[in-house]
Amino acid sequence: MPDGVLSELLAPDLQTRAYAISGATALRHFLTTRTEVRAVGDALRSGVITEQAVRRFTETLIRDLQRGILFEHDRTLAALAVALKDWHTPFSAEYLRGLADLEAAEMPYGPRVAREVLSNRPTSQAKSMIVGRREEPGTQPAVRAADLRTHRERPPTRAKNKANRIAFNGVG
Amino acid sequence: MATLEYFLMTESYSVDQSSNRVSLFNVLEDVGGPNFPVEFAEIVAVSSWIVPPEEQALPLEITLRLHPPDGKEPQDFPMKLEPGNAARRRSFISLIGFRFRLVGDWRFEMLLAGRHQANHIVTVVQPEPGGPGPGAAARPGG
Numbered sequence: 001m002p003d004g005v006l007s008e009l010l011a012p013d014l015q016t017r018a019y020a021i022s023g024a025t026a027l028r029h030f031l032t033t034r035t036e037v038r039a040v041g042d043a044l045r046s047g048v049i050t051e052q053a054v055r056r057f058t059e060t061l062i063r064d065l066q067r068g069i070l071f072e073h074d075r076t077l078a079a080l081a082v083a084l085k086d087w088h089t090p091f092s093a094e095y096l097r098g099l100a101d102l103e104a105a106e107m108p109y110g111p112r113v114a115r116e117v118l119s120n121r122p123t124s125q126a127k128s129m130i131v132g133r134r135e136e137p138g139t140q141p142a143v144r145a146a147d148l149r150t151h152r153e154r155p156p157t158r159a160k161n162k163a164n165r166i167a168f169n170g171v172g
Numbered sequence: 173m174a175t176l177e178y179f180l181m182t183e184s185y186s187v188d189q190s191s192n193r194v195s196l197f198n199v200l201e202d203v204g205g206p207n208f209p210v211e212f213a214e215i216v217a218v219s220s221w222i223v224p225p226e227e228q229a230l231p232l233e234i235t236l237r238l239h240p241p242d243g244k245e246p247q248d249f250p251m252k253l254e255p256g257n258a259a260r261r262r263s264f265i266s267l268i269g270f271r272f273r274l275v276g277d278w279r280f281e282m283l284l285a286g287r288h289q290a291n292h293i294v295t296v297v298q299p300e301p302g303g304p305g306p307g308a309a310a311r312p313g314g
Contacts, residue, residue, distance in 0.1 A: 159260035168267040
């Protein structure tokens with residue numbers, strides 16, 4: 001078993017408390033509040049652990065899966081799903097979708113929590129960037145009278161707008 | 173040849189009367205809600221076109237083509253943008269009381285003179301009972 005933040009997901013305190021919870025929604029909420037789970041997400045973001053380490057950890061857990069026997073690491077996989085909720089990479093998508101698609105009687109919680117995580121994730125990622133220095137208040141040059149005159153005298157190049165309204169009324 | 177600058181499906185828009193600046197609100201991506209089908213009071217196809225000087229005396233014949241996810245016959249909404257001395261022409265085609273009656277990808281296609289220019293896909297999902305689902309901000313029934 002690995003050391004560090006990932007092994008904390010196997011800590012008896014977390015496991016015992018997680019076992020007392022029934023229902024995927026409640027379990028997801030519980031796991032969201034746990035420092036062990038948040039630590040995994042933080043470690044990924046800060047580069048302390050890699051996705052490869054998470055993959056190896058998961059593979060190690062899966063080795064214990066046996067047909068017909070309740071999977072002892074079911075809730076740990078659920079915890080990993082919660083840890084990955086804000087980690088938007090192909091790896092996390094693969095993990096969450098892979099787990100969510102599982103239908104195994106041996107794993108009553110992991111797939112359901114993964115589905116919960118996916119349904120509560122934003123469906124589109126947005127990234128914004130600001131190039132250049134922000135304007136400090138008072139640093140913008142004052143508008144000069146000449147600028148206004150130029151503005152008034154400029155040729156009529158404003159965009160031409162046209163709007164149509166079509167009554168659809170549910171026909172679609 | 174005029175070129176398409178942008179094309180988006182939104183819930184609403186505004187044009188500032190003094191600056192002529194456009195603002196778009198709620199670009200439609202994934203929509204869904206507890207009630208199905210999902211109905212919008214209005215959705216708007218917004219497009220902006222750059223017209224070269226030699227073509228500014230000509231109208232632009234554009235068409236919004238709606239492809240429902242079931243592969244049935246698409247619907248066309250043509251519009252003529254009249255000539256003018258502006259390099260940029262914008263169109264706003266509002267579909268009032270629009271109902272997404274099927275789950276899946278609704279493809280909104282923009283054409284110029286019958287030729288494809290761009291697509292905007294709106295994905296309609298039917299969430300599981302009890303969940304808010306994507307696009308919960310959509311206003312089913314309103």
